[in-house]
Amino acid sequence: MKLDDLNTFHLDVFKEIGNIGAGNAATALANLIGKKIGMDVPQAGVVALEDLITLVGNEEDEIICIHQAVSGPAPCGIMFILAEKSAVYLADILLTNQSVADSQFDELEESLFLEVGNILSGSFLSAFSQVTNLVFNLSVPVLARDMLGAVLSSALLESGYYADKVLVVETRFFDATRSIKSHFFILPELEALDKILNGLGINI
Amino acid sequence: MINQHQIIVEDIKVGISEWKASTAPHRLITLGLGSCVGIVLFDSFNRVGGLSHIMLPNSNQFKNNGKKGKFPDTAIPLLVEDMVKLGARRSAIKAKIAGGAKMFSSVGTSFTNNIGERNVEQTRKVLSDMGIPLLAADVGGNKGRTIIFDTQEGIVWIRTLGNHTYEL
Numbered sequence A: 001m002k003l004d005d006l007n008t009f010h011l012d013v014f015k016e017i018g019n020i021g022a023g024n025a026a027t028a029l030a031n032l033i034g035k036k037i038g039m040d041v042p043q044a045g046v047v048a049l050e051d052l053i054t055l056v057g058n059e060e061d062e063i064i065c066i067h068q069a070v071s072g073p074a075p076c077g078i079m080f081i082l083a084e085k086s087a088v089y090l091a092d093i094l095l096t097n098q099s100v101a102d103s104q105f106d107e108l109e110e111s112l113f114l115e116v117g118n119i120l121s122g123s124f125l126s127a128f129s130q131v132t133n134l135v136f137n138l139s140v141p142v143l144a145r146d147m148l149g150a151v152l153s154s155a156l157l158e159s160g161y162y163a164d165k166v167l168v169v170e171t172r173f174f175d176a177t178r179s180i181k182s183h184f185f186i187l188p189e190l191e192a193l194d195k196i197l198n199g200l201g202i203n204i
Numbered sequence B: 001m002i003n004q005h006q007i008i009v010e011d012i013k014v015g016i017s018e019w020k021a022s023t024a025p026h027r028l029i030t031l032g033l034g035s036c037v038g039i040v041l042f043d044s045f046n047r048v049g050g051l052s053h054i055m056l057p058n059s060n061q062f063k064n065n066g067k068k069g070k071f072p073d074t075a076i077p078l079l080v081e082d083m084v085k086l087g088a089r090r091s092a093i094k095a096k097i098a099g100g101a102k103m104f105s106s107v108g109t110s111f112t113n114n115i116g117e118r119n120v121e122q123t124r125k126v127l128s129d130m131g132i133p134l135l136a137a138d139v140g141g142n143k144g145r146t147i148i149f150d151t152q153e154g155i156v157w158i159r160t161l162g163n164h165t166y167e168l
Helices: A008-033 A047-054 A083-096 A107-132 A147-157 A192-198 B072-087 B115-129
Strands: A037-039 A043-048 A063-070 A078-083 A142-147 A165-175 A179-190 B010-015 B019-025 B027-033 B038-042 B048-054 B091-097 B134-139 B147-148 B155-160 B164-165
Touching: A008 A037, A008 A083, A008 A107, A008 A142, A008 A165, A008 A179, A008 A192, A037 B027, A043 A047, A047 A147, A047 A165, A047 A179, A063 A083, A063 A107, A063 A147, A078 A083, A078 A107, A083 A107, A107 A142, A107 A179, A107 A192, A107 B164, A142 A147, A142 A179, A147 B115, A179 A192, B019 B072, B027 B038, B027 B048, B038 B072, B038 B115, B038 B147, B048 B072, B048 B147, B091 B115, B091 B147, B091 B155, B115 B134
Parallel strands: B010 B027, B091 B134
Antiparallel strands: A037 A165, A043 A165, A063 A078, A063 A142, A078 A179, A165 A179, B019 B048, B027 B147, B038 B048, B038 B091, B147 B155, B155 B164
16 A cells, blocks of 8 residues: 555544544653643654644744654554753653753753653554554654754654655644644655554455 | 945745755754765855755665655755756865764664764765765764754854754
8 A cells, every 4th residue: 555545534534543542652751740741632643754844833942852663564654752941841840859940951861751652552452452453562652852843854864754745643732822733754664554454444 | 324335134944855056145054963964065165055954875776765855866966966056066065964874873673774874885986976075964873953054154063952053
């Protein structure tokens, strides 16, 4: 299957996967920080890299991105993106005994965000795995904190997405005061499309 | 009094895998280069500038290559052509490049493509093959970069996170 072959029905299926998986991930985040986490209805679409950046913000916005490659029969990329302010806020909650007043992220905070990313990806995939009967293996997470455009383009290129467009399933997480604004992206690779749809009992 | 001859300086944005040429006094800008490379070309005699934002090292090595602006070997010759159309002399064109960073600390992970490094390598090669002198390069490292090229003054500014700006 090619990206061009995806119709609205297929995209709705990916949206639903996003809904189930991200619901699980949102619960994990809520448990982690002891606050209610809301999420928008997931979006699924075939987009160019520029549009992926626009979904989050402006090219020069400061963000933190945790990326994880997923291997197995249906390889994907997972990205958790936090606005800089949200990241500081999140670190404040999770490191209650530490001062994170300035935005200088040291090793401790970096490993904290890697772990948060890991937990969210893990909860997403466990739901994803249950509905598709596919096995997913998560790689070690990597992190970058810099301009949105620089980080997102590099994440895609470094993990081997070279085509003009990608299939993306996007969910936004936020807390009641909108102090946490984040984006959760799943990018199934081309070879994963058939496997995922078949796994759900959809014949292509 | 408004000067009747005042020319409005435009900011021309060059997106990912795009290239654009312009005459002075406009500014060519590309935002948030990570592993991508921005190539500034300038004919300072005729004041014609160009900027290209490439993503991948080589058009031969990638399937589904699509857009010509993605690769230095296809983008740079097209940019030179556009500049010549605006009055640039091929032999007067000189280059400055920036980008090719490694944004993710990726020890022991699947990020082993070294895309940034290879982008810089191939960009240098294309420039040298075309006989375009490379005057300056701000490449590698782990910082995202924005390029602001002032075709009036012929100055290339690099901006990194937190509004740190320096001349290239």
